[in-house]
Amino acid sequence: MSTTTNKSGETVMGNVDDSDFHPIDQHPAARERVVEVSGLSVVYGAGSDAVHTLKDLTFSVDRGELLCIVGPSGCGKTTLLKSVCGLLVPTSGSVTVAGHAVDGPPPEVALVFQDYTRSLMPWKTVLDNVIFPLRAKRMSRAESRSVGLQALDQVGLGGFESKYPWQLSGGMQQRVAIARGVAYQPEVLLMDEPFASVDAQTRAELEDLVLELRRNLGMTVIFVTHDIDESVYMGDRVIVLSSRPTTVKENLEVGLPVPRDQVFTKQEPEFVRLRTDIASSIRSQH
Amino acid sequence: MTSPVVLRTLRFGTPLGLLAFWWFWSNGSESLYFPPLSDVLDRFVEVWTGPAFRNDLVPSVVRFVVGFALALIIAIPLGTAFGLSSRLRRDALPLTEFSRSLPVAAIVPIPLLAFGPGFGMDVSLILFSAIFPILLATTDGVRGVDPQAVETARVYGLNMRQVLREVILPAAMPPIFAGIRVALAIGISAMVIAGMLSSSQGIGAYVILAQQSFDVLGTWAGLVMIGLLGIVINGTFLLIQSRVLAWHTGWRRAAKEGS
Numbered sequence: 350m351s352t353t354t355n356k357s358g359e360t361v362m363g364n365v366d367d368s369d370f371h372p373i374d375q376h377p378a379a380r381e382r383v384v385e386v387s388g389l390s391v392v393y394g395a396g397s398d399a400v401h402t403l404k405d406l407t408f409s410v411d412r413g414e415l416l417c418i419v420g421p422s423g424c425g426k427t428t429l430l431k432s433v434c435g436l437l438v439p440t441s442g443s444v445t446v447a448g449h450a451v452d453g454p455p456p457e458v459a460l461v462f463q464d465y466t467r468s469l470m471p472w473k474t475v476l477d478n479v480i481f482p483l484r485a486k487r488m489s490r491a492e493s494r495s496v497g498l499q500a501l502d503q504v505g506l507g508g509f510e511s512k513y514p515w516q517l518s519g520g521m522q523q524r525v526a527i528a529r530g531v532a533y534q535p536e537v538l539l540m541d542e543p544f545a546s547v548d549a550q551t552r553a554e555l556e557d558l559v560l561e562l563r564r565n566l567g568m569t570v571i572f573v574t575h576d577i578d579e580s581v582y583m584g585d586r587v588i589v590l591s592s593r594p595t596t597v598k599e600n601l602e603v604g605l606p607v608p609r610d611q612v613f614t615k616q617e618p619e620f621v622r623l624r625t626d627i628a629s630s631i632r633s634q635h
Numbered sequence: 636m637t638s639p640v641v642l643r644t645l646r647f648g649t650p651l652g653l654l655a656f657w658w659f660w661s662n663g664s665e666s667l668y669f670p671p672l673s674d675v676l677d678r679f680v681e682v683w684t685g686p687a688f689r690n691d692l693v694p695s696v697v698r699f700v701v702g703f704a705l706a707l708i709i710a711i712p713l714g715t716a717f718g719l720s721s722r723l724r725r726d727a728l729p730l731t732e733f734s735r736s737l738p739v740a741a742i743v744p745i746p747l748l749a750f751g752p753g754f755g756m757d758v759s760l761i762l763f764s765a766i767f768p769i770l771l772a773t774t775d776g777v778r779g780v781d782p783q784a785v786e787t788a789r790v791y792g793l794n795m796r797q798v799l800r801e802v803i804l805p806a807a808m809p810p811i812f813a814g815i816r817v818a819l820a821i822g823i824s825a826m827v828i829a830g831m832l833s834s835s836q837g838i839g840a841y842v843i844l845a846q847q848s849f850d851v852l853g854t855w856a857g858l859v860m861i862g863l864l865g866i867v868i869n870g871t872f873l874l875i876q877s878r879v880l881a882w883h884t885g886w887r888r889a890a891k892e893g894s
């Protein structure tokens with residue numbers, strides 16, 4: 350089970366050496382590619398109305414890495430995530446997750462959508478929203494309940510399990526969606542502009558929550574955003590996509606120290622340099 | 636917004652006021668066709684504690700329950716299939732459109748020929764009249780389910796059967812209940828009409844027989860029972876709905892406040 354004891358994890362989190370969080374980085378030879386996208390192309394429709402979105406996209410994600418993907422609106426970021434989580438059959442090319450070619454939703458992948466009002470079920474309580482995937486996998490009521498309560502605790506929603514999502518604020522609803530992802534214990538967590546519809550303060554809190562969860566649980570995260578600052582702040586690496594037909598335009602390592610800090614990280618010269626590079630890269634294609 | 640107190644007073648006050656009006660207006664009435672309400676109520680008690688209870692009321696209720704249950708059992712799965720498959724929907728459209736535009740009274744001869752007056756005919760009339768509102772509401776409800784809710788469930792490993800049970804049917808429940816409510820009203824009138832037209836047992840048959848033998852009080856006693864039956868059936872429905880759709884009421888209120 351990949352959920353670690355979050356209590357002890359929280360207390361040591363601040364002063365643990367960086368190398369504890371990225372043991373893989375110390376041994377480049379041991380890097381394991383958990384997601385591989387190769388030659389991925391997606392065309393919607395056919396004939397004269399065909400929309401060419403992704404065009405021959407190739408990249409990979411290492412285990413434990415947090416990869417941010419930025420790109421102009423409508424370039425196909427959601428399309429890319431849907432191909433990775435098996436909701437969409439690509440026109441050509443392939444996606445591999447944990448060594449298996451994707452043809453249908455892989456059990457190792459969870460997804461957090463932008464619009465929590467549409468992905469949380471209003472007829473289910475907060476806890477049931479988190480654990481219905483576990484129940485579908487025939488986990489017992491008692492066990493799924495304890496996993497679900499732990500996940501809710503980890504996102505700071507302990508005590509809210511019997512509320513309904515619509516009784517919570519937007520930020521709290523997105524926390525429920527994140528808790529569902531965490532409780533599923535995926536190897537890879539996909540997030541599609543998860544904080545685009547919450548206010549700035551909540552957004553900063555949720556960014557730090559995701560960074561903390563990912564450190565404690567060792568998940569691989571693919572994080573789609575159209576906010577350049579967010580991509581640099583969150584990512585170990587940022588991939589910049591071009592406009593349609595979409596290819597990988599830039600692939601930038603983020604050399605910022607961890608843990609990141611909402612105030613100080615954003616003053617680092619490296620941060621300023623990266624956001625400038627990405628911004629001009631995105632602007633240059635219009 | 637009118638205050639809740641005023642609304643509640645109106646809601647309960649209006650029918651009570653009308654009853655009171657009826658009571659006083661008809662009090663001491665000499666009219667042959669509009670006897671005093673007190674006489675009607677006396678007769679009501681006399682009739683429905685007598686043999687008519689077993690011979691007419693019970694059969695009507697049983698036929699209604701059987702016919703309506705069959706309508707639910709057929710319409711909800713069929714409507715779900717229609718909602719999921721546009722091909723099925725298109726292929727079945729001419730048949731459903733034709734059948735649902737037939738008034739209940741128009742098809743009476745068919746079950747009358749097939750079953751003769753009695754249980755089979757009444758049940759099939761109630762079934763026929765109740766099935767279309769539920770079928771259409773289920774079809775629309777299932778079609779209207781947010782595809783992102785379905786995608787969420789699929790990513791989290793639910794198979795098609797589980798998606799149906801966990802996502803599609805619960806999401807379609809509010810429109811389905813709206814359809815059931817319409818079907819109840821039509822089903823009740825079918826229950827009455829069935830009895831009236833075929834003169835078998837049943838509450839409709841009782842009313843017609845009373846009318847044909849110029850038993851004005853008996854006719855009124857029958858009508859009051861039909862009204863009462865409607866209230867009981869609707870009340871039961873509302874009770875079930877308030878339990879099954881409790882989330883929906885809260886969710887709608889939250890959505891209204893949010894916007």
Ligand SMILES: Nc1ncnc2c1ncn2[C@@H]1O[C@H](COP(=O)(O)OP(=O)(O)OP(=O)(O)O)[C@@H](O)[C@H]1O
Nearest residue numbers: 393394400402421422423424425426427428429575
């Ligand atoms: N089912 C579909 N059928 C036809 N075209 C589609 C479909 N889904 C998406 N598209 C088109 O494909 C392109 C990429 O869509 P996608 O939603 O993946 O972009 P995105 O980068 O996620 O956009 P956004 O920044 O708005 O979230 C868009 O031009 C969109 O209009």
Ligand SMILES: [Mg+2]
Nearest residue numbers: 426427428541
């Ligand atoms: Mg998108």
